[in-house]
Amino acid sequence: MKRTTDRPGSPTVFHERRTYRRRRVMDAARVAPGLALILWALPMVWPQTGEGTVSSATALIYIFAVWAGVILLTWGLSRLLADEADEPSDDES
Amino acid sequence: MSTLNLLVAVCTAYVFFLFFVAFAADRLALQGKRAWLRSPLIYTLSLSIYCTAWTFYGAVGSAARNGFEYLTIYLGPTLVMVSWWWLLRKLIRIGRTQKITSIADLISSRYGKSSLLAAGVTILAVIGTTPYIALQLQSVTLSFSVFAAQSDGLAAQDQAQVALWLSLGLALFTVLFGTRNLDAKERHDGVVMAIAVEAVVKLVALLSVGIFVVWGVSGGLTEALHRIDASEFGEWHTDRSRWAGLIFLSAAAFLCLPRTFQVLVVENDDESHLRTASWAFPLYLCLISLFVVPIAVVGLDIMPEGSNPDLFVLTVPLALGENGLAMLSFLGGFSSATSMVIVAAIALSTMVSNHIVMPIWLHLSPSGASVSGDVRAAVLMARRISIVAVVMLGYLYFRMSSGGAALASIGLVAFCGLAQVLPAMLGGMFWRGATRLGAFAGLTAGFVIWLYTLYLPSFGVGTILPMSIIDNGLFGWAWLKPDALFGITGLDQLMHALLWSMLFNVVCFVSVSLVTFPSPLERLQAAQFVNIFDHSTSARSWSGGTAQTEDLMVMAQRILGAGEAQALFLRHARRQGARGNLPAPTPDFLEALERELGSSVGAATAHAMVGQITGGMAISVEDLMAVADETAQMLEYSARLKEQSQELSRTALELRNANQKLTRLSIQKDAFLSQISHELRTPMTSIRAFSEILRDTDQMTPAEQSRYASIIHDEAQRLTRLLDDLLDLSVVENGQVNLNLRDGTLRDALDRAVSSAGIGEDGVLLDIDRDPSREGIVLHTDLDRLSQVFINLIANARKYCDAKAPRLVIRVMQEADRVVIDFQDNGSGIAPDAVDMIFEKFARVSDQKAGGAGLGLAICRQVMTRLGGSVDYLPAARGATFRVVLPYRTAMAAQ
Numbered sequence: 001m002k003r004t005t006d007r008p009g010s011p012t013v014f015h016e017r018r019t020y021r022r023r024r025v026m027d028a029a030r031v032a033p034g035l036a037l038i039l040w041a042l043p044m045v046w047p048q049t050g051e052g053t054v055s056s057a058t059a060l061i062y063i064f065a066v067w068a069g070v071i072l073l074t075w076g077l078s079r080l081l082a083d084e085a086d087e088p089s090d091d092e093s
Numbered sequence: 094m095s096t097l098n099l100l101v102a103v104c105t106a107y108v109f110f111l112f113f114v115a116f117a118a119d120r121l122a123l124q125g126k127r128a129w130l131r132s133p134l135i136y137t138l139s140l141s142i143y144c145t146a147w148t149f150y151g152a153v154g155s156a157a158r159n160g161f162e163y164l165t166i167y168l169g170p171t172l173v174m175v176s177w178w179w180l181l182r183k184l185i186r187i188g189r190t191q192k193i194t195s196i197a198d199l200i201s202s203r204y205g206k207s208s209l210l211a212a213g214v215t216i217l218a219v220i221g222t223t224p225y226i227a228l229q230l231q232s233v234t235l236s237f238s239v240f241a242a243q244s245d246g247l248a249a250q251d252q253a254q255v256a257l258w259l260s261l262g263l264a265l266f267t268v269l270f271g272t273r274n275l276d277a278k279e280r281h282d283g284v285v286m287a288i289a290v291e292a293v294v295k296l297v298a299l300l301s302v303g304i305f306v307v308w309g310v311s312g313g314l315t316e317a318l319h320r321i322d323a324s325e326f327g328e329w330h331t332d333r334s335r336w337a338g339l340i341f342l343s344a345a346a347f348l349c350l351p352r353t354f355q356v357l358v359v360e361n362d363d364e365s366h367l368r369t370a371s372w373a374f375p376l377y378l379c380l381i382s383l384f385v386v387p388i389a390v391v392g393l394d395i396m397p398e399g400s401n402p403d404l405f406v407l408t409v410p411l412a413l414g415e416n417g418l419a420m421l422s423f424l425g426g427f428s429s430a431t432s433m434v435i436v437a438a439i440a441l442s443t444m445v446s447n448h449i450v451m452p453i454w455l456h457l458s459p460s461g462a463s464v465s466g467d468v469r470a471a472v473l474m475a476r477r478i479s480i481v482a483v484v485m486l487g488y489l490y491f492r493m494s495s496g497g498a499a500l501a502s503i504g505l506v507a508f509c510g511l512a513q514v515l516p517a518m519l520g521g522m523f524w525r526g527a528t529r530l531g532a533f534a535g536l537t538a539g540f541v542i543w544l545y546t547l548y549l550p551s552f553g554v555g556t557i558l559p560m561s562i563i564d565n566g567l568f569g570w571a572w573l574k575p576d577a578l579f580g581i582t583g584l585d586q587l588m589h590a591l592l593w594s595m596l597f598n599v600v601c602f603v604s605v606s607l608v609t610f611p612s613p614l615e616r617l618q619a620a621q622f623v624n625i626f627d628h629s630t631s632a633r634s635w636s637g638g639t640a641q642t643e644d645l646m647v648m649a650q651r652i653l654g655a656g657e658a659q660a661l662f663l664r665h666a667r668r669q670g671a672r673g674n675l676p677a678p679t680p681d682f683l684e685a686l687e688r689e690l691g692s693s694v695g696a697a698t699a700h701a702m703v704g705q706i707t708g709g710m711a712i713s714v715e716d717l718m719a720v721a722d723e724t725a726q727m728l729e730y731s732a733r734l735k736e737q738s739q740e741l742s743r744t745a746l747e748l749r750n751a752n753q754k755l756t757r758l759s760i761q762k763d764a765f766l767s768q769i770s771h772e773l774r775t776p777m778t779s780i781r782a783f784s785e786i787l788r789d790t791d792q793m794t795p796a797e798q799s800r801y802a803s804i805i806h807d808e809a810q811r812l813t814r815l816l817d818d819l820l821d822l823s824v825v826e827n828g829q830v831n832l833n834l835r836d837g838t839l840r841d842a843l844d845r846a847v848s849s850a851g852i853g854e855d856g857v858l859l860d861i862d863r864d865p866s867r868e869g870i871v872l873h874t875d876l877d878r879l880s881q882v883f884i885n886l887i888a889n890a891r892k893y894c895d896a897k898a899p900r901l902v903i904r905v906m907q908e909a910d911r912v913v914i915d916f917q918d919n920g921s922g923i924a925p926d927a928v929d930m931i932f933e934k935f936a937r938v939s940d941q942k943a944g945g946a947g948l949g950l951a952i953c954r955q956v957m958t959r960l961g962g963s964v965d966y967l968p969a970a971r972g973a974t975f976r977v978v979l980p981y982r983t984a985m986a987a988q
Contacts, residue, residue: 036175063161064379067171
């Protein structure tokens with residue numbers, strides 16, 4: 001899809017508020033996987049021996065809680081991005 | 094009825110049910126009721142093809158052995174799905190726009206429709222997937238033997254029988270529903286529907302076992318968690334490198350496995366389905382893995398020492414007497430295994446037939462694509478044979494490995510092998526500089542290292558790789574030991590292989606891409622892939638003209654089927670506005686045709702087939718321009734900006750000058766008005782005064798009377814002269830003057846001017862320096878007017894020259910096409926800021942030396958313009974220099 005705002009001919013600096021919001025939602029959709037990755041990488045720095053080891057049940061709850069959060073976040077973002085994703089494709093046949 | 098018989102009966106019934114579902118879905122699709130067959134929910138469920146029997150049974154086994162590591166296998170795909178916005182959306186758009194049929198097709202299409210790359214990826218996929226299919230067969234036979242153990246056990250011979258019948262059944266199902274049509278979209282409604290049903294079955298089965306274990310056996314959630322803490326799991330223990338590496342590996346595999354690529358990209362019907370799947374599939378994965386740990390913990394608790402933890406999902410309910418639940422669990426595992434084999438076989442057969450069989454067939458058939466005969470049937474047959482071959486290869490692998498423990502680890506080994514495609518794939522999607530040779534180098538390096546460090550050793554020590562190599566390294570070089578490349582030991586074998594293969598893969602891919610130069614078609618495809626959202630048109634690659642539409646028609650009919658091909662040709666003929674049913678072979682049409690063919694036989698083959706008929710692989714100028722378009726647009730835009738700003742500053746400068754001029758003109762006009770009124774008033778005052786004296790004085794001598802009268806007369810004459818000048822100017826300006834053209838020499842005109850203007854009223858003598866020898870040019874012009882101009886210039890010199898001994902040099906130069914007369918005095922010249930004003934009306938250099946009304950030079954310029962010449966001030970010269978130019982034409986005419 002050609003988006004006029006991406007054309008060098010008309011570089012728009014200021015968008016109306018709604019457009020601006022939608023772009024930030026897109027940004028959020030881009031960084032969401034990074035957040036999920038960081039949260040799931042955290043168990044790597046948990047102490048493995050000695051004091052302060054994390055119990056298995058806690059670890060399990062943590063990982064699944066992050067999972068639920070990620071699902072909810074993606075659900076919310078996918079709803080907000082509905083218009084963008086449903087833009088008509090160029091499949092002419 | 095024994096459990097085993099019941100099992101066989103249920104299993105058969107389930108298989109028939111699946112056949113029915115697939116059949117009904119295909120029928121519905123044929124009737125055009127695809128809307129609900131292709132809902133986001135079905136799409137999401139079909140993605141669960143990722144969860145095979147290996148994950149169904151193996152996850153619990155892995156949890157029992159390695160703790161939480163099993164989670165990574167689900168976290169990776171979750172991350173990929175969450176990255177839908179920037180990754181999967183682009184991938185699917187590329188897949189849809191370019192009509193990609195498989196992962197090999199994607200790579201080949203991106204890198205200039207290279208057949209070699211496609212074949213390479215296909216071979217990699219076959220090598221990586223065959224053991225995986227064997228693993229599925231093993232899991233089904235194992236689960237059968239679990240039930241058989243309840244009654245009378247299952248002999249090894251029977252296990253092989255089960256595996257054989259299973260593979261035959263799966264091959265039959267896949268051939269039936271996977272190759273029903275070779276249609277444009279390469280989508281299989283029946284298969285996808287069956288997979289979605291199986292996805293539900295495996296989820297329900299695993300959840301049921303989990304709920305039974307948590308609430309039925311452990312007695313609630315809290316107790317289950319306590320039990321976990323009390324079990325061998327105890328505290329958090331995970332190999333950190335494996336945790337990170339496996340998340341990466343599973344994410345890569347989710348993108349690169351042929352079967353997941355098939356459902357994720359190829360079978361995708363609508364891009365918006367991805368939006369739902371982005372959260373729904375992570376939810377599915379979350380639910381699938383939710384009860385794995387509780388099941389493993391209970392299994393470790395209640396099952397006897399040494400029992401296979403891979404089968405806890407099945408054995409725990411059986412041990413607790415829940416036969417119905419065990420049956421459901423068996424069906425779950427069965428579903429996981431069968432759906433994987435079916436889709437993997439479809440994906441692999443598409444790749445094998447499109448990228449290996451068809452190119453060879455094209456190469457072997459003497460007259461190429463235009464030979465008569467039904468290619469359509471040949472392609473379908475190739476695909477069917479490929480399906481049977483792939484499944485049977487899996488069976489053979491299963492028999493040869495005799496279901497040993499080696500199979501258990503093959504899942505991750507396969508993941509690692511197929512992950513080698515990832516750099517070329519992502520590089521191709523996001524980096525325009527990635528080249529075919531780079532991709533080939535990266536894939537080869539990764540593949541070889543994977544083969545050497547992981548795949549071959551996975552068959553067991555001493556099977557394929559001899560002990561000597563494992564112990565001492567290849568050729569006896571210790572740094573080439575398959576489990577410790579470059580002498581780095583201590584790494585887990587899988588992580589070791591992953592690290593080195595991916596490292597060499599990426600380094601080779603990037604560095605070779607950097608130093609090689611892509612072909613035009615590659616660059617075209619690169620631009621198409623990377624900027625897929627900017628221009629969702631496909632690559633243009635044919636500049637036809639020599640192509641014979643009839644030949645294309647024959648070929649298209651054999652691949653697409655007669656009806657569809659005719660409809661396609663007719664549609665394009667209508668679009669082109671052509672008469673008859675055959676369109677002209679324009680690049681647009683060839684491109685569309687190639688895409689249609691590509692969706693049946695793959696981009697590289699379609700490209701080659703169209704190429705054989707059109708007889709060229711040329712890329713039209715427009716295509717290259719389209720690639721350059723982006724750069725050109727930027728350049729053009731910046732050039733335009735620059736031009737505009739230059740124009741703006743030019744305009745501003747002009748405006749400023751104009752404004753200054755206007756301001757000065759306004760001041761001059763005021764000055765002129767006061768001057769003209771002064772000039773008019775002075776003689777008028779004299780005239781009035783002297784006429785009053787004449788009227789009122791009675792005694793007046795005649796001499797006095799005569800003197801006064803002559804004063805009045807002189808003053809009146811002065812007035813008249815002034816008014817004449819004004820009138821003259823307006824006449825000349827309006828172009829109403831009649832030129833009195835006659836012949837005469839320039840010398841005469843100058844003589845007249847000098848004699849009338851050389852000596853002024855104030856008696857100041859102007860020394861005039863002339864060169865009469867050069868003045869003998871015969872002119873055909875209005876000599877009176879010309880003299881008038883000369884008079885004016887000489888009078889000006891006399892009036893304004895500020896030298897002590899005023900001197901005027903008059904030089905005549907005869908040039909090729911004009912005569913130039915310079916009037917140069919020895920004064921200080923005209924002040925630079927006054928130069929552009931002197932030819933304006935009423936302009937006078939200074940008020941003090943006010944002599945005339947300031948109309949002289951304005952009249953001169955108008956006169957010269959009328960005579961076809963010009964009069965200008967030369968600012969660079971010494972003293973005030975005026976240059977009169979007469980066109981030589983005027984002079985020549987006189988000769």
